[in-house]
Amino acid sequence: MTTATTTAASSMSYAVRDSTTMLRRNLRHMQRYPSLTIMLVGQPILLLLLFVYIFGGTLGNGLGPGGAGGRAEYVGYVTPAILLITITSAILGTAISVATDMTEGIIARFRTMAISRASMLTGHVLGTIIQTAFALAVVLGVALLIGFSPTADVGEWLALVGVLLLVTLALTWFAVALGLKAKSVETASNTPMVFTLLPFVGSGFVPAESMPAWLRWFAEYQPFTPIIETIRGLLLGTGIGDSGFLTVGWCVLITAIGYFWAKSLFQKERDR
Numbered sequence: 001m002t003t004a005t006t007t008a009a010s011s012m013s014y015a016v017r018d019s020t021t022m023l024r025r026n027l028r029h030m031q032r033y034p035s036l037t038i039m040l041v042g043q044p045i046l047l048l049l050l051f052v053y054i055f056g057g058t059l060g061n062g063l064g065p066g067g068a069g070g071r072a073e074y075v076g077y078v079t080p081a082i083l084l085i086t087i088t089s090a091i092l093g094t095a096i097s098v099a100t101d102m103t104e105g106i107i108a109r110f111r112t113m114a115i116s117r118a119s120m121l122t123g124h125v126l127g128t129i130i131q132t133a134f135a136l137a138v139v140l141g142v143a144l145l146i147g148f149s150p151t152a153d154v155g156e157w158l159a160l161v162g163v164l165l166l167v168t169l170a171l172t173w174f175a176v177a178l179g180l181k182a183k184s185v186e187t188a189s190n191t192p193m194v195f196t197l198l199p200f201v202g203s204g205f206v207p208a209e210s211m212p213a214w215l216r217w218f219a220e221y222q223p224f225t226p227i228i229e230t231i232r233g234l235l236l237g238t239g240i241g242d243s244g245f246l247t248v249g250w251c252v253l254i255t256a257i258g259y260f261w262a263k264s265l266f267q268k269e270r271d272r
Helices: 003-032 035-063 070-103 107-113 121-145 154-181 185-190 193-201 211-222 226-237 245-268
Strands: none
Touching: 035 070, 035 121, 070 121, 070 154, 070 185, 070 226, 107 193, 121 154, 121 193, 154 226, 154 245, 193 211, 193 226, 211 226, 226 245
């Protein structure tokens, strides 16, 4: 083995070790402040119950054969949007955590330690993925309890897990960049909220065809609509068409933007 190969392997080993340490740090924070996780799970569940039991009877009337879907049909229609909102709620906490680290002086301490430069950001990303996976499982469980009956087979369930993981990874890296860019924790708590609003102006709660022409155009071409349609198609076994390719494309683009933006911002902060 050459010296260069040995050095690269050693650097990779240190990066993995330091990222694991930072992941443990973030998981301890979650254990220390369980209210954040409760809020993360509670908000999507409240939205699910609100839309199913208060609006579902009316909004569901236009769904199903002959437009007679009702509440039972609507719970299946709205669940994909609620799952996506679960992810967007989680990244809000990520942006806040990153901004807190950047404003409370922890970076100054990290400068004096022999740790991998990217490990802090990687720890935040991995911690969010674990937390989001737990929240998604709980929210989906509640949806099943109130009448959601997915028809997905094993392959579609596996594809669904892959899509949710890809979406979480993409939005988390973007949230990390927003947290690094924010001048304060308050700013970091506001900027990612646009992601929570996007499912409402997509096909998450009503079909895009029912919207005014100008809003329909936005709903059809914004990134969250193909993501919702992909999740819905996989859960209900109705096929996903081009939405699957659009979902992967949007996720790769958002991941790349978030990752390189975050890397650049963090490098500037480390070099101060």
